[in-house]
Amino acid sequence: MENLRGSPPEQLQSHPNGASRGRAMLTFMASDSEEEVCDERTSLMSAESPPPRCCEEARQGLEDRESAAQWFQNTCARHRRAHHGGVPWPSPSGFPQRSQDSEEDLDEDADRYMCSGVPGQPSGLEEELTLKYGAKHVIMLFVPVTLCMVVVVATIKSVRFYTEKNGQLIYTPFTEDTPSVGQRLLNSVLNTLIMISVIVAMTIFLVVLYKYRCYKFIHGWLIMSSLMLLFLFTYIYLGEVLKTYNVAMDYPTLFLTVWNFGAVGMVCIHWKGPLVLQQAYLIMISALMALVFIKYLPEWSAWVILGAISVYDLVAVLCPKGPLRMLVETAQERNEPIFPALIYSSAMVWTVGMAKLDPSSQGALQLPYDPEMEEDSYDSFGEPSYPEVFEPPLPGYPGDELEEEEERGVKLGLGDFIFYSVLVGKAAATGSGDWNTTLACFVAILIGLCLTLLLLAVFKKALPALPISITFGLIFYFSTDNLVRPFMDTLASHQLYI
C-alpha cells in the first residue's frame, strides 16, 4: 500500500473535483448471510474507513462533497444484514446445539466504489488506476479467504468430528436417508426452501429493526452471537482437536485458554485491538461457523442451499425492493454507517485530520461520528488502535496540512468467507477424500472472487459477491469429482503423465 502513497491518489486529488480522491473502492453487494451468525457479505470496501471520531479532514471542497454524495447515491451501496437469532436446540444426540449461530449477521456492505468517476481524467489513466486498485484489492482478499479455507480443510481432513453425521439443524428437518433418489432430492429441495425462507425472514426482520432504530437490540444480539461463537464453539473445537491428537488437557488449563481466547476476541472484534489480531479472529470465527455448517447440513441439501443462496444474493442485491437494498438506502438517507460488526477489514491506516468537516462531505463511507453507535459500529471497521499518518498533504487543498485518513484496505463480509469455506470444506469432506476436487473448488472460488472484483471495477456499481464464486465452485466440484477424479486416479496409480 505504500506505493499508493505518492502516486495516483495525489494526482486525482489535486483535481478540483476529486471527490474520489483516487480511492478506488469497489462496491460489492454484500451477500446475505443467512443463518450464519457471521455472515457478512462480501463488501469489498476499498478503504473508506469512517473518519476518526474527532477529526475529519477538511480536504474536499464543497463541490467534492456534492459530487461525492451524488456519486455515492448512484451506487447502490447496500448493506446487508442478516441476522438470525440462535436458540440452543437439543440435538438428537442430546448435546445442545445451535442450529445457527445466534450471532447476528450484519453485513456491512462496504461500498467500494471505484473512484474512476473523476471527470477530466484521461480515461486511460483512470482505467489503469481502476484496474490497479482492483488488482490490489484482489490480493488483499486472497490471503484471508485462502487462510480461512485452509483452516477449514485442515480441520475437516484431520478431525473426524466434523465429518460425522450427528443430527441435523432444525432448519433442515427433512432427512436424506431415503430409499429413493427422487425422495432424497425432494427432501433436499424442501430443506433449502425452509432455510432460505428463514434467511429472508431474518433479513427482513433486521431491516425492520434498523428502520425503527432499534440499535441497542441489534448490538445486544450481535454481542450475544459473538460470545457464543467465541466461547462455546471454540470450546467444542478445541475439545475435538485434542481428542483427535490424543492430548490430555486439564480443565483449569482449558478454561484459561478458552477464556483468554474468547475475551481477547470480544475486545478485538467489538472494541479496539490490533488490526492483525482482529483479522485473525474474524477468520477464525468464520472458519468455526463454516465447520458447523459442514457438520450439520446433509449432503445434497448443502449443495442445493449453496446454489440457492447465490441466487438469492443475486436477486436481493439487484432488485429494487430487495431487503438489502432497502437497508442500504435507509442507511444512506440517515447518513449512518451500517453496523460494521462482522466485517473483515484489511484497512490499514488512519490518519488524523485537521479540521472537522461535515461528515456528509466525506462521501458514503465516511460516516459521521454517531455517539449512539460508537461503541460497536466503528470497531468492526478494523480501525487500528492508533491513527497513523499515511499520506502527505494534498497539494490541491491549501490548508490541509494533515493527512486524511486513508483506508487502503478492503472489507469483506464474513458471510462470504463462510460460504466459500463451506463449499471447499464440503468438497474436502465428501467423496473419496480427493485432493484434486478440493483444490479445484479452491481455485474456482478465487477465480470467482477475482472476476467479481473485475466486474465491479468495470460496472462501477454494487454487485453481489457470492454468485460467481459459488457457481464456479459448484461447476468445478461436480465436474472434477465425477469426470476428472477417476481419470487422474488411474493416471497416478500407473504413473502416467499427461
Add this chain to the structure above:
Amino acid sequence: MTAAVFFGCAFIAFGPALALYIFTIATEPLRVIFLIIGKASEGLKTINPDETAPSMRLLAYVSGLGFGIMSGVFAFVNTLSDSLGPGTVGIHGDSPQFFLNSAFMTLVIILLHVFWGIIFFDGCEKKKWSALLVVLLTHLLVSALTFISPHYGINLVSTYLIMVLMGIWAFFVAGGSCRSLKLCLLCQDKDFLLFNQRSR
C-alpha cells in the same frame, strides 16, 4: 510411509516451482495481475508496441508456470497424501521407488511446462509454426515415454534430457544469450533479479 518420504517428495516435486513463484511472481503480484487484466481487457492502451514484447514474455512465463503447477499438483497431490498413510510400497512387486519417481517426473513436467509456455507464446507471436509443432510433439513424446513406466531409468533420463533442450531453447527465445548468461553468473548483470535484490 514416513513423513520423510512425504516431505522429501513434496519438496522435490514442488520446490523449484515454489521457488520460482516466490522469487519472481510473489514479489510483484500487482504487475502480474495488472498484466493479465490488461491483456484480457485491453486496458493498457498506453503501452507502446515496444513494450509488448517483454510483457508478453512475462505472460508466457507466468502462464507456463501456472499450467505446470496445476498439472503437477493434479498429478501428484493424491499420491503425496497417500504417502502419509500406512502401507508398504511395492508389496505386489512394483518398484519401491514409486514415490521418488513420481516426484521427479512431476518436477520435470512442471519445468517443461514453463519452457513450453515460453516457446509456444513466442512461436505464436512470431508465427513460427515449427516451434508450435515441436512443442506439441515433445509434449506427446514425454507423455508417451511415461507409458514405459516401470523402466524408470529410460523414462526419467530421456525426459530430463528433453527438459534441458527445451530450457536452452526457451532461454534463447526469451532473449538470453551466452553473453548475458556469463554476466548473470558473474553477478555483473544489473537486471538480474538477485543483483537487484542485493542492492536494495
